[in-house]
Amino acid sequence: MKILFVHQNFPGQFPHLAPALAARGHQVMAMTDEKNQRPPPVQVVKYASPPETKVAGLGRTYAEMAERGWLAARGARALRDRHGYAPDLIVGHSGWGETLFLREIWPEAKLLVYAELMYRTRGQDVGFDSEFSPGTDEGRVSTIARSAHLIQGLVQADAGLAPTRYQADSFPPELRRKLTVIHDGIDTGIVRPNPEATLTLPGGRTLRAGDEVLSYVSRSLEPYRGFHVFMRALPAVLAARPQAQVVLVGGDGVSYGAKPKDAETWKARMLAEVGDRLDLSRVHFLGRVPYPTYLSPLQVARAHCYLTYPFVLSWSLTEAMAAGKLIVASDTEPVRELIRDGENGRLVGFFDREALEAALIRGLAGDPDAARLGEAARRTIVEGYDLKRVCLPRLVAWVENFGNV
Structure with missing residues (x-):
């Protein structure tokens, strides 16, 4: 498959998954923000960084995410029109709006999103700590407004991935059905007890x-x-x-x-x-x-x-x-x-x-x-949660499954 990862801070949550898929013979590439200087494990292309938004009030977050999504879509369009690139599968993080408009560029591609968390007005961070986060009407309304791009991103996707059950369950039931829970994985060969540390x-x-x-x-x-x-x-x-x-x-x-x-x-x-x-x-x-x-x-x-x-x-x-x-x-x-x-x-x-x-x-x-x-x-x-024995094989199988649909 041709697989495109999309993450403004790539590799982000995909430092192991992207190269593992490449090692299995897939053509793997990533698209990221032009300001991202992190060393990539696969070939990357970059889209223009969004300017600071001038929108204020409740629409600010969506305006920021939509602007980033449009710039990512413009980068995708350049890949399509100038280089004839068309991925079979797109894997992106929905948290920054980058996946919002990619379906308009590549309508035939499968779209998978990393759904990290859905903001909620009750039972989560809002109002939890009254000293610094009082549960006011204004705070709850702001939380709803900040959720718009997360809902839109998962609605558009064929499926989503969450690292823990708690994070998956933060999404409403009608969206939760799209999510699979697989942790990013911990390399327990590197992170281990060391009496000589x-x-x-x-x-x-x-x-x-x-x-x-x-x-x-x-x-x-x-x-x-x-x-x-x-x-x-x-x-x-x-x-x-x-x-x-x-x-x-x-x-x-x-x-x-x-x-x-x-x-x-x-x-x-x-x-x-x-x-x-x-x-x-x-x-x-x-x-x-x-x-x-x-x-x-x-x-x-x-x-x-x-x-x-x-x-x-x-x-x-x-x-x-x-x-x-x-x-x-x-x-x-x-x-x-x-x-x-x-x-x-x-x-x-x-x-x-x-x-x-x-x-x-x-x-x-x-x-x-x-x-x-x-x-x-x-x-x-x-x-x-072991990376090599548990999580990475499950992540690879989850992605590859959508290439067989």
């Missing part, structure tokens, strides 16, 4: 596996991933464990939600709140780091903390589990799909700071169940 901090100190280290990872340090809850728990944790070191990986920007109103970043906001009660010589902010450096805290840590609103599940949780860590996580719906309290990790209420403090202190002190829980966490990933 070390992490050298910016100041020169080297942490080693077995040291009293607490890790926290998020693409951005922000409330959606419980950064404020974690920071508020640290004073008690560090006071109880005077030898503990805390390593945080994540950028200072915002990936989800909004910037703080009273500070430049959420990191600055939380340090202003609790910084005077912390021994900051033991709290290490690494920022965003290369992948090998990112893995080091997961392998070195004695305990790993993962907190999230009811929202998209982070790869960092599955990778910390694959590393065999003692996981202390929020008792929220997306987490419960992987973690069972007392079986392969510890769950605490997202807003229960005392329970979080107690679980982290116990983990750092040497939870007698840590080895059992860590081994069970890794087994969960190896048996159900």
